[in-house]
Amino acid sequence: MLLIKQITMKRRKIVVAAGFCLSFFLGTLMNLLYIPGFEHHQNNDNRVHRYYHEKQQRVTGDSQLRVGELVTEAAAKSHSKPSSESSHHQDLMLQMRERFDEVVRYRQRQAHGSGTGDLVRPLERRRLMDSEPGNNWDPIKVIERTDNRQTHFQNRLSPSTFMRAKSEKHVTMNSKSINGTPMLGCSSIANVTNVQYLGSGYTKAVYKAALNSSLSVALKSVDFGGHDMENCVKKYSSPGDCYRLASFKILKEMTLMERLQHPNILKLYGYCYQDSNDIQDTVTAITELGSPLEMIQLLQTSWEERFRICLSLVRLLHYLARSPLGSVTLLDFRPRQFVLVKGELKVTDLDDASTEEAPCSPSIPTDCAMEFPARNFSLPCSRGRCLGINEKRNLYNAYRFFFTYLLPHSAPPTLRPLLDKIVNSTGELKWGIDETLLQLEKVLHLYRNGFYLQNNTQMPKAEYKSVMDTSILAENYRCWPSYQHDGCLLSVFSIREAIDVCESHAQCQAFVLTNQTTWTGRRLVFFKTGTASLSSAKGQIVYVRAGG
Numbered sequence: 001m002l003l004i005k006q007i008t009m010k011r012r013k014i015v016v017a018a019g020f021c022l023s024f025f026l027g028t029l030m031n032l033l034y035i036p037g038f039e040h041h042q043n044n045d046n047r048v049h050r051y052y053h054e055k056q057q058r059v060t061g062d063s064q065l066r067v068g069e070l071v072t073e074a075a076a077k078s079h080s081k082p083s084s085e086s087s088h089h090q091d092l093m094l095q096m097r098e099r100f101d102e103v104v105r106y107r108q109r110q111a112h113g114s115g116t117g118d119l120v121r122p123l124e125r126r127r128l129m130d131s132e133p134g135n136n137w138d139p140i141k142v143i144e145r146t147d148n149r150q151t152h153f154q155n156r157l158s159p160s161t162f163m164r165a166k167s168e169k170h171v172t173m174n175s176k177s178i179n180g181t182p183m184l185g186c187s188s189i190a191n192v193t194n195v196q197y198l199g200s201g202y203t204k205a206v207y208k209a210a211l212n213s214s215l216s217v218a219l220k221s222v223d224f225g226g227h228d229m230e231n232c233v234k235k236y237s238s239p240g241d242c243y244r245l246a247s248f249k250i251l252k253e254m255t256l257m258e259r260l261q262h263p264n265i266l267k268l269y270g271y272c273y274q275d276s277n278d279i280q281d282t283v284t285a286i287t288e289l290g291s292p293l294e295m296i297q298l299l300q301t302s303w304e305e306r307f308r309i310c311l312s313l314v315r316l317l318h319y320l321a322r323s324p325l326g327s328v329t330l331l332d333f334r335p336r337q338f339v340l341v342k343g344e345l346k347v348t349d350l351d352d353a354s355t356e357e358a359p360c361s362p363s364i365p366t367d368c369a370m371e372f373p374a375r376n377f378s379l380p381c382s383r384g385r386c387l388g389i390n391e392k393r394n395l396y397n398a399y400r401f402f403f404t405y406l407l408p409h410s411a412p413p414t415l416r417p418l419l420d421k422i423v424n425s426t427g428e429l430k431w432g433i434d435e436t437l438l439q440l441e442k443v444l445h446l447y448r449n450g451f452y453l454q455n456n457t458q459m460p461k462a463e464y465k466s467v468m469d470t471s472i473l474a475e476n477y478r479c480w481p482s483y484q485h486d487g488c489l490l491s492v493f494s495i496r497e498a499i500d501v502c503e504s505h506a507q508c509q510a511f512v513l514t515n516q517t518t519w520t521g522r523r524l525v526f527f528k529t530g531t532a533s534l535s536s537a538k539g540q541i542v543y544v545r546a547g548g
């Protein structure tokens with residue numbers, strides 16, 4: 001441990017001495033010093049290895065948080081730099097300030113009657129107002145002005161805390177809570193096992209980790225080898241500042257996860273500040289774990305599951321349209337911004353969310369133009385804002401990334417007209433989110449209660465005999481879209497529907513009514529080629545085709 005610390009100290013001195021060196025030296029320097037995380041093109045094993053390596057490097061407990069000092073140091077350096085470099089640095093500081101302001105705005109915004117407005121204490125609020133920029137605002141001074149008197153949870157999430165000095169970082173968060181739920185902290189992730197790389201985007205890398213035998217979580221942190229860091233370091237030659245700039249995205253995401261509470265928004269379980277890669281106070285968000293959305297895979301699943309995803313999405317957008325923070329739009333709406341948790345769609349990437357409704361002037365029609373690759377829309381301007389632009393942008397994106405692919409195909413034929421109407425109306429932006437939700441809930445009602453079944457007066461060709469408390473172990477055949485890869489497992493509303501399915505499959509000679517149900521409450525049924533492997537199974541019923 002001591003050795004690791006000495007190496008870390010040595011490395012820090014060298015990095016400081018190198019003084020935010022020019023970018024073309026940086027790659028070589030990183031290689032020489034082997035700062036893990038700055039290597040590129042890692043495969044997943046390397047990433048997991050790196051995760052453990054970084055964890056070992058973290059200095060625990062005794063080092064003081066010097067982020068405020070580092071920012072001052074960076075500012076001093078920027079003054080001593082040639083003017084082009086100095087303006088570069090100011091540019092970086094300004095970007096930090098913008099992100100800082102945004103996070104503060106989300107924290108300050110009063111919840112509409114949700115009772116979470118007291119999360120920002122009056123003293124904190126006054127302090128934040130004191131630090132409002134004047135015309136000659138200097139980000140360094142504002143950051144330095146923020147004191148460290150409070151230890152409130154919300155302060156820890158704020159950039160002001162992030163940027164300020166002293167020793168709070170290794171406090172375990174277990175005694176704190178988010179909306180009444182105890183939070184996880186550094187000690188919770190100190191001994192994680194089964195770390196697996198899940199994915200990364202422009203800024204962040206995400207790992208799956210098992211906290212104990214019962215809870216797996218996602219650990220989200222700035223990707224030191226990611227595009228965001230790489231581009232910033234190339235431009236500004238300041239890994240520490242670039243890290244801080246990027247980490248505001250995690251702070252924003254954590255703030256939004258905490259302020260926006262909905263079943264289709266991933267839960268924030270906690271967070272941890274640690275030293276890593278010679279950068280002090282890096283932040284790791286601990287969140288609910290999902291599985292990345294694979295569109296190709298989704299196209300192969302049952303309509304019922306695909307409909308669930310669309311309904312989850314619409315319920316989410318309905319909430320976002322009138323959230324406690326106002327109308328929230330997801331600027332980056334690609335499917336990769338969502339994950340699945342037990343079949344339910346949840347948004348994970350909130351760093352591109354925005355609550356700003358575009359400002360406009362009624363005399364300039366282009367102010368409220370919404371441009372998409374295949375369609376443009378123009379919205380009305382009302383009281384200086386484009387009316388419902390956030391809601392409409394979300395809805396059109398839901399149409400183009402989700403509904404067109406997932407809603408109509410292989411849907412029950414009687415539901416097709418309504419589904420087509422939903423697809424067309426959202427594609428034309430004729431409906432708002434309220435009407436869209438209403439119509440999707442109607443589809444759910446029709447489906448769940450079997451009203452979609454056609455009044456088939458035709459008698460089945462064969463009789464089916466039931467055998468109670470039995471199942472058929474083998475005699476599987478494949479069908480589409482089965483819930484099981486090597487058998488034909490489908491959901492049905494009734495025995496009558498199961499008989500119709502069996503009659504429509506040439507191989508089907510029997511089926512097993514299991515005691516499992518899907519999310520809509522429909523029964524799962526195994527369709528079989530015969531009954532040779534009939535065996536007893538409590539609660540299940542075999543239906544055997546008798547002839548015909």
Ligand SMILES: Nc1ncnc2c1ncn2[C@@H]1O[C@H](COP(=O)(O)OP(=O)(O)OP(=O)(O)O)[C@@H](O)[C@H]1O
Nearest residue numbers: 199200201202203204206218289290292336348349
């Ligand atoms: N909680 C989670 N569970 C499982 N996978 C996740 C989770 N959060 C994120 N991921 C995966 O990690 C990837 C990167 O995460 P995230 O989108 O937050 O990073 P990013 O840098 O903001 O990406 P982008 O460039 O898309 O903005 C996601 O595309 C997703 O597939």
